[in-house]
Amino acid sequence: MKYWKILIFLVSLDQRHKYAIFYGNKLISKSKNTHKMEEPDPIHKSISELKSKAREFREKFTEFQGLEREFTFIQDDLIKKYERSSPHRKHPADLGDIREEILREFLSSTGYLPLKYGVSKSSVRIVTQTGHPSNQIDIAIYDSLNSPMLLSYSSLSFLAIESVYGVIQVKSRLSSRDDITEGLNNIASFKKLEGSDNRFGILFAYDCSLKWTTLAETVKDFMCKNTSSVWTNFVVVLNQGLILPREEGTLPYGVRNHCFRNSDLRGISKPDVIGIPDTSNTLLKFYLYLIDLLKSCTVEEPDLYQYVRLPFTTGEKAYRFTYGEIEEIGQCHEHGTYLRKISNETINKIIDICSSSEPTDMLHLFEAAFGSNNVFSADGAQSDQVYLYNPDKLPLVDILTLPNSIGLQCYSLLIDRKICIIPKYYSFRDKLIFECPKCNYPATLYFET
Known part of the structure; x- marks a missing residue:
């Protein structure tokens, strides 16, 4: 075996759970062994020993040998820091903070990330202009030069999706599916947010007590059950290796041929995974892949006006009352104030009916309800298109007015960038917008003047 050439060890999950060792693209050996990757085979061990010996010789000739040598030391240091945190294992919350801080310090304090890439100092939630948040994420990398935090506590921060390059979820040890x-x-939960198309997500762990095939199977199973747009770009187990997505039946080799970019993931039709074992260079591969993903991601400054007052969310939909608190807050004579709410089912119903109606404007609705000589005005009505909720095609005067009432009797909602006008007649009849929860939606609220 010519050890001075690059030998790539590929772990490929197939129906028989075999792994293969490849030299270039030539198959050397096959095995049914399913041991964990932290238990190296003789070839794997020999490569690590040769790398260590080569570093010793190189140190006599040059002070800086390249990133490979430096990252070997950094990786060893990170693993030692992780192992020293083991006394905290009785306190999962403490261990979680420690494992995140170890990686966070590497990303933010070593100088390997350019200054324009900010690393969140705490766990984060990413939010969109629609008001939808991600789950709590351990680390976010964002545009630190042009984008502010929307909200920041010691243990949790909020970032706008526009300013985030990607996220890293940190686990101390992967011990179960x-x-x-x-x-x-x-x-x-991050990658499904609106505006996250070219953002990345990485699962990072220091250790894994599962068989490598179990880890691979679990990742592959997730990929098969979900669209490629929400897949993790790759999985890191620092002391064992990496898991990357791939197209079933293909065996890419070489760093630049590995599938971890979003453009690669979108092209996969039959999901599978491939493993790269650790030869004291897992951290370096993680870093190189991370830089690659950062370069391929475009962020922009968030429009902070859109984050001044976020809409309500229900399911995947978002809505806001056009006139703010005036419409959001209801008043019950018996129970006081309450917040009006709309269910996901109702939002979809409103969208379906309004989308099938012809767009109009508020001035037309005023004229239809009160006559062309009415004394009321609709500010900006000529330019704002609206969609009326009127499934029964009733006369507008019957559904938009009440005896002795002033103005239109309706709610104005912004849904999917459309202004939908909901007559109170329909809202109370069909229970579209939840009124006082303690009154169980009494119809008398509508008829009081």
């Missing part, structure tokens, strides 16, 4: 799935789901 649930651990893996939980991390993948957290990343998916």
Whole structure:
């Protein structure tokens, strides 16, 4: 065996759970062994020993040998810091903070990330202009030069999706399928947000007590059950290696041919995974892949006006009352004030009916309800298109007015960037917008003048 050439060890999960050792693209050996990757085979061990010996010789000739040598030391240091935190294992919350801080310090304090890449100092939630948040994420990398934190506490911060390059979910040890799935789901909660198309997500762990095939199977199972847009870009187990997505039946080799970019993931039709074992260079590969993902991601400054007052969310939909607190807050004579709410089912119903109606404007609605000589005005009505909720095609005067009332009797909602006008007649009749929860939606509220 010519050890001075690059030997790539590929772990490929197939139906028989085999792994293969490849030299270039030539198969050397096959095995049914499913041992964990932290138990190196003789070839794997020999490569690590040769690398160590080569570093010793190189040190006699040059002070800086390259990133490989430096990252070997940094990786050893990170693993030692993780192992020293083991006394805190009785306190999961403390251990969680420690494991995040170890990686956070590497990313933010070593100088390997350019200054324009900010690293969150605490766990974060990413939010969109629609008001939808991600799950709580351990680390976010964001545009530190042009984008502010929307809200920051000592243990939790909020960032706008526009300013975030990607996220990293950190686990101390992957000890069950649930651990893996939980991390993948957290990343998916970020990658499914509106505006996250080219953002990345990485699952990072220091150790894994599962068989490598179990880890691979769990990641592959998640990929098969979810669209590629929410897949993690790759999985890191610092003391064992990496898991990357791939197309079933293909065996990419070489760093630049590995599938971890979003453009690669979108092209996968039959999901599978491939493993790269640790030869004291897992941290270096993580870093190189991370830099690659950061370069391929475009962020922008968030429009802070859109984050002044976020809409309400229900399911995947978002809505806001056009006139703010005037419409949001209701008044019950018996129980006082309450917040009006709308269910996800109702939002979809409103969208369906309003989308099928012809757009109009508020001036037309005023004229139809009160006549062309009315004394009321609709500010900006000529330019704002609105969609009326009127499934029964009733006369507007019958559904938009009440005896002795002033103005239109309706709610104005912004849904999917459309202004939807909901007559109170329909709202109370069909229970579209929840009124006083303690009154169980009494119809008398509508008829009081």
